[in-house]
Amino acid sequence: MSTDYLKRILTSRVYDVAVPTPLEKAKSLSERTGNEFLLKLEDLQPIFSFKIRGAYNKMANLSATVRDRGVIAASAGNHAQGVALSAHKLGCRAVIVMPTTTPPVKIEAVRRFGAETVLYGESFSDAYEKALELEKSENLTFVHPFDDPDVIAGQGTIALEILHRHPDPIDAVFVAIGGGGLIAGVAAYIKQIRPEIKVIGVQTEDSDAMIRSVEAGRRVRMQDVGLFSDGTAVKQVGVETFRLTRELVDDFVRVNTDELCAAIRDVFQDTRNILEPAGALAIAGAKRYLAEKRWKGKTVVAIASGANMNFDRLRFVAERAEVGEDKEALFGVTLKEERGSFRRLCALIDHRNVTEFNYRMSDNEDAHVFIGVQISTPDEPAKIVATLEKNGFPTVDLTQNEMAKTHLRHMVGGRSDYASNELLYRFEFPERPGALMRFLSTMHPDWNISLFHYRNLGADFGRILVGIQVPPGQKTRFRAFLNELGYPHWNETDNPAYDLFLGGLRTRPTA
Known part of the structure; x- marks a missing residue:
């Protein structure tokens, strides 16, 4: 792996808009699992998601001439908010193509930042194709939600904060995977600084394009993906994120919808924060992994990656959490x-x-x-x-x-x-x-x-x-x-x- 990513992460321009988030012990989860269970609370970002890091770092590194023409992005919601807030901060036009399945809370948040929204398709991949069309026709610059070195580096600053806040031994860091930008950035930093720490990726059973790709040794495109965890509903992972994940990530775990609902409840009980399904993915994966591997006395970190929950989903989450637990x-x-x-x-x-x-x-x-x-x-x-x-x-x-x-x-x-x-x-x-x-x-x-x-x-x-x-x-x-x-x-x-x-x-x- 090129050490270029270490330099990119260390020099990322994220803190103009992002905030360093807490790394807190989840007391109930720690007691129940018999491990030191730490939560990296990225749901406390200004857009309630880690995505602001990568989006802003990418746009801040564009030339003024390119930014003045405007940017375009495709996103299921959180990256969209990151681009919209970054454009507002940098004073440029932003067009966001979002799947029609995107929760209303995310669409409204994007519009509040002044971005233009286009609803198209049922998944990120559908919205992505539409955004590429508009990029050419309107002479805009595409800000990729995950498959871009500046975006990956911006997300990697989360790992920088984790290791800074917890210099003591860490056995594993659990990371949600959609297109792979977050885990690529986290793994790129951790494996350069503390290679003994396991980086473990988590996906849902019905949206596991990265795990399938790693198992096949090539990028696999899924025909359909589950939409409950809409923030990770990606049919095909990125070229660069696949390369880094395949090279650096130690292990993977899949979770089901019920386990995801239980994880949302777990985090609420420990922090009173309500995560969205994709935001709780790492927590659900950590719980399953710890149980399957029978780990005890370990120190693990799970990245709580987002809290843009559609309120109407809470009824479903509450109902299914009991079974998932x-x-x-x-x-x-x-x-x-x-x-x-x-x-x-x-x-x-x-x-x-x-x-x-x-x-x-x-x-x-x-x-x-x-x-x-x-x-x-x-x-x-x-x-x-x-x-x-x-x-x-x-x-x-x-x-x-x-x-x-x-x-x-x-x-x-x-x-x-x-x-x-x-x-x-x-x-x-x-x-x-x-x-x-x-x-x-x-x-x-x-x-x-x-x-x-x-x-x-x-x-x-x-x-x-x-x-x-x-x-x-x-x-x-x-x-x-x-x-x-x-x-x-x-x-x-x-x-x-x-x-x-x-x-x-x-x-x-x-x-």
Whole structure:
């Protein structure tokens, strides 16, 4: 490797706009993994991403004549903001081509800096091709998001700060990879100054162009890439970034969406910062690598590379983080449609914290229940399946079933022509063990549960929707049951939404 990169990094002009960011210990992650787990908080940059370093260094090194003509860039968002802010600082025109899948928060941020935006294609590669067209037609200078020595050198200043702030031994630095600019710059500096430190690249399982390229010994172009981690959704890595990564990076690790969501939550718990998916990629990779290699007592650094999170994604992240942390298991359970079976099933799992319970009566023989259960170890799902099946409840483990996690859990239900005399009630249960069994124990044995929906949303109380088949003439007894139970409740039997989507036979009692 040419030592030119060391000089480029040491002389990079990044601090006109970038700030030296903290290197902080993640206390919870350190305790849980048994290692010194340090976070390089690049999400604290003015654009909430490391990308300002490389963009500004590139543009600051352009001649005044070239800058006056204006610049153009293609980016999924963070590089776009870096170019836009740099252009604002340097007083030049900036045109940014962004994929149509770019989160609105990033598009709006670019426009606030005064840059012109063009939305085109579904990935960085699509936007890149469009930007090359505009570069020629409008006589602009292209600022590449990763495959440029000045951009790579600008990103390499992160490694300079890490080693300056932590002169003590470091075993590994984990770096997210999209097109490869960040890891190329980090590796170029570390391997010149402290070659004993491992540099480990992290990619998502569905956007792993760099890992595939290194494995193949040539740059591989992917046909499609996953877009959850939009900041690293690159179909083909750069020529120079591939060369440096192949030469200098020690190892790689792939992570899935659930692990990424868990890492976002981990960082929030340790720092109260909310990273975007690409920003949490290195943390997710470090967690997996430490577990797979059974490292203990090591010192590792993970670069938290960005925090331009689309707020609407937080709901998805929160839902999937439990599975990604091996804290929630999902099951499909079959039980006989007979009195007492629902209660027996609940008794078997009542000592565990139930995170979700979806059931709708469908026929007079078998019922199928979708259950989420909080777990503490990865081997628990198999034990739960064995326990349920031993007690006569055929069970399927759905924890790693993508369709079940993404769609099925929201679709369990529908109409039922078997749910005669059904009352629909909405309850608020205290969010503590035993609340469900108290409900079932208080309920009259002649009444049958025909619908049940519950999802733990982290509040002090749980919201439950219950369908109960109450025979005619028992409304007084039913009201007594509600009073004895004492949980806040609302009668939804006449709710028009119930009639549209859940209602069956109209022979219902009034209560």
